[in-house]
Amino acid sequence: MNRPSFSNAPLLALALFLLFPLAGPAQAAGSVLAVYNSGRAQVTESRVVTLPEGAAAVVFTDIPSTLDPSSIRATAPDMTVEDVQYAYRPITAANLLNAYIGKELSVILPDPADANARILRKAKLLANADRPIFAMGKEVYVGSYEALLLPEMPKGFDAEPTLTLTTRSSVAGRKNVALSYLMDGLGWRADYNLTVGQAGETCDLDAWATVTNNSDHAFPGADLRLVAGDVQRAAAPKMLARGNAVMAEAMVMDTAPAPAMAAEESFSQYHVYDPGRYVSIPASGSKQVGLFSAANIPVRTELSSLFRSGPNQRAGKINQSVESALILTNTAANNLGKPMPAGVVRVYMPMASGTKLLAGEARIGHAAEGEEVRLVIGRSFDVNVERTQTSFKRIGKNAAEISWRITVRNGSAESRDIKLRESLAGQWTILNADTPYVPTDAGTIEFDLKNVAPSAGTEGKAVNYTVRFEYS
Known part of the structure; x- marks a missing residue:
């Protein structure tokens, strides 16, 4: 193994050469910053250093404390890196x-x-x-x-992290050193504003990326990339484990302007967004960057109520909650057709006067092009569902027959559609039903009730059915 020989080298060759940012336009000094949904980022920087011929120690001082030392890579023409040392013992x-x-x-x-x-x-x-x-x-x-x-300040503490490279250069002079590393404390999520039109049949969607930095390290003029997807991370050894960053919530008002369009491209099994401009990320806090906007997207409102039923005897009346959801399909034919990264969708709906009010929020996972997006924004105030077990009969040791009466009452002034979903445990058979239903999967049936009339002063709409459960 070739090791540096310092025995005859002048003291200057042993000195630490401090790196400094590349001079010139601000964007030339900025980092290429790829930020992932997981709270991690990949940083690529270009810095200038003057090196002697032979061995030298090169020190970086302006680096984040959340850097992953095992991920550091540094290259430059006519230069090799023989070892890398990361040191940070903060004063706590x-x-x-x-x-x-x-x-x-x-x-x-x-x-x-x-x-x-x-x-x-x-x-x-x-x-x-x-x-x-x-x-x-x-x-x-x-x-x-x-x-x-304490009697005195102990030695070995650092005011800031330092990264020291032991290098060997075959040619002396100024060199551009490309430094790359992974770091924690930087993450992003999507925030969406969805505004429903006055007729309730279309909506406009504005998508923003909220980049949150908890690393206490600023990135002025960064060439930003936002990576959407669930990137696998190896479990860190305990000695390198870091605390989870606290993601700051960002509130986006419905009066915010439409975002600028970011370029999007596929990468491996992920999607990458490029804002197309240099973005400065503060050392602590958040920054919102526009992703895309779309208008006149067809949307529909769905009311549904789910009940999980099994071979058990139940007494009395049971009240069920009724979910209110907005549903849209992510296709180009519907004026959308864009990969939608995971995030929070804030839904604004119009009053009769035209004023838009927050109607609810929903968190979505990654939604690829072509997928249906279902946004559960709250519970219905006017429509309620009540059920009663009208009969229970044990059939031998391993079966039971149960009858249900489900009553839907519509307290609004307009007719409503509602889906009643029955999740049935084990082996089951519907013996009879007075309302048509469809099985949606091996354990669920659905009654799709159309135009349930206002029920003020009436008993509402009733559904009756009997199911047989078999179990071991």
């Missing part, structure tokens, strides 16, 4: 105390003789796992304290 209370384990320090304690007084004691710090433990003479003290006084 826990780190300072850990440095003083086994050493003496001063502890300010409550005075046992006077609740309002304090005493200063010399103590040896024995441990600092869940809390500091002190030795005071022959006694071990585990309890509260007001403050600790």
Whole structure:
């Protein structure tokens, strides 16, 4: 193995060469920043350094503390990297105390003789796992304290992270070093504003990307890429595990302007969005970037109520909630046809006056082109469903016959459609029903009730059916 020989090298060759951002236009100094849904980012930077011929240590100082040291790659013409060292021991209370384990320090304690007084004691710090433990003479003290006084600042702490490359260059001079790494603390999600038209049959959709940075490292003038998809990550060893970043919620008002269109392309099994401009990401906080907008998308409202039924005897009346959902199909024929990354959809609906009010929010997963998007935005105020078990008959040891009466009442001034979905456990057979139904899968049937009339002063619309359950 070839190792650097420093025995005859001048001291200058051993000096640390500090990297600095590339001079010139702001965009030339910016990073190429690929941000993933998972809270991770890939950073590619170009920096300039002056290297001597032979071995040198090159130090990067302006780097994020959430960097993954194992992912670092650096290349430059006529330069090889022989080792990479990442160092960051921040000045925190826990780190300072850990440095003083086994050493003496001063502890300010409550005075046992006077609740309002304090005493200063010399103590040896024995441990600092869940809390500091002190030795005071022959006694071990585990309890509260007001403050600790350290004799001096211990060595080995860093004001900021440093990345040191041991390099070997065959040609001396200024070089552009391409540095790339992965980091945590950067993530993004989609936020959608969906505004329903006055007739309730079409909607307009504005899609935004909310990029959230919790790394305390800014990226001015970044060449941004947003990667949508669930990228597999290997489990990190415990020594490299990091805390989960807290994603800040971003509220988008319905008065926000339509977003600029971002270019989109497929990558592996994912989709990548390019805003087409340089974007500055603050060190802490969020930034919204336009993805796309679409108008006049056909949409329909669906009311539905689901009940899970099994071979059990039930007494009394059972109230069921009625979900209100908006449904649209993500196709070009419907003026959409775009991959929709996971995020939150805020739905605004018009009043008679034309004023748009927030009608609900729904969280969606990734919706590919061609998929139906179902947005459950709340529960119906006017339509309610009530059911009663009208009969229960045990058939031997392994079967039961159950009859249900389901009553739908419409308290609004207009007729409503509603779907009653019955999720049936085990082996089942419908023996009779007074209303047509369709099986939607191996364990569900659906009664599709059309034009349920307003039921003020009436008993509402009733559905009766009997099911036989068989079980082992």
